[in-house]
Amino acid sequence: MPLYICNAKAGAVPENAKAKIAEDVTRIHCEVTDAPPTFVHVFHFADGPMPPLGDKQVMLYGQIRHGRTDDQKAEIVSQMQASVVEHTGLAPEAVHVFTTDTPASWVMEGGDILPEPGEEDEWLERHNAKNHAKAK
Amino acid sequence: MSTCMCVVQEGQISAQTEEALRNDLVAFASQHFGYVPQFNWIVVGKGNGFTAAQPSNSVIVSMPADRKLPLSEREPLLRELGDIWINRSGLTGNEVVTVITDPPA
Numbered sequence A: 001m002p003l004y005i006c007n008a009k010a011g012a013v014p015e016n017a018k019a020k021i022a023e024d025v026t027r028i029h030c031e032v033t034d035a036p037p038t039f040v041h042v043f044h045f046a047d048g049p050m051p052p053l054g055d056k057q058v059m060l061y062g063q064i065r066h067g068r069t070d071d072q073k074a075e076i077v078s079q080m081q082a083s084v085v086e087h088t089g090l091a092p093e094a095v096h097v098f099t100t101d102t103p104a105s106w107v108m109e110g111g112d113i114l115p116e117p118g119e120e121d122e123w124l125e126r127h128n129a130k131n132h133a134k135a136k
Numbered sequence B: 001m002s003t004c005m006c007v008v009q010e011g012q013i014s015a016q017t018e019e020a021l022r023n024d025l026v027a028f029a030s031q032h033f034g035y036v037p038q039f040n041w042i043v044v045g046k047g048n049g050f051t052a053a054q055p056s057n058s059v060i061v062s063m064p065a066d067r068k069l070p071l072s073e074r075e076p077l078l079r080e081l082g083d084i085w086i087n088r089s090g091l092t093g094n095e096v097v098t099v100i101t102d103p104p105a
Helices: A015-033 A070-088 A120-135 B015-033 B071-089
Strands: A003-008 A041-046 A058-065 A095-102 A107-109 B003-009 B038-044 B049-051 B059-064 B096-101
Touching (some): A003 A015, A015 A041, A015 A058, A015 A070, A015 B049, A041 B038, A070 A095, B003 B015, B015 B059, B015 B071, B071 B096
Parallel strands (some): A003 A041, A058 A095, B003 B038, B059 B096
Antiparallel strands (some): A003 A058, A041 B049, A107 B096, B003 B059
């Protein structure tokens, strides 16, 4: 978590743009929130059921941890929309980006409940130490 | 009807393993939440899934609880759900993301 789902009309996102968008989404999310990149999942779908496309060519939906500020969310939306527009050549009004909040305590990755926003460094230290001990 | 969403990567889970997982998930939801879930089984096509901006091996498994859960109850259930996937699929713990939501308001 976060999980970003990029649903697009078939052909709207060129194959060679998918990795670039995923890279941008990961970078933007991490820069805005200080989350570690290993938390960020980006999955592309063509004509998928979720989120519904409506009159858009691309819908990018981020399920992010609860606790981000409105300014952070606005920054995420703005920068990610610009990335999709850049890599697809679509008009800005054809691309919609939105996020919803999920409590960190509802999610487990790598056997650990996700940290609250701002507690990632301590979480990663504990998590990596645990994995290191298991590997011995 | 409550839905269990499973997002997997193409080629990651065989049909036989998928069937076993579905059975395990039905048993899990029945035992802990008292319902038999419908499944939304989503396969991410090759070249379409990324974790940390690299090709993804991650699965995301999400289902609702039948009640609001305190962390003391949710955490072991999330772990049990993850163990189902690790044991059936051979994935590592770091490749399995589990989510148990509170029921919709």
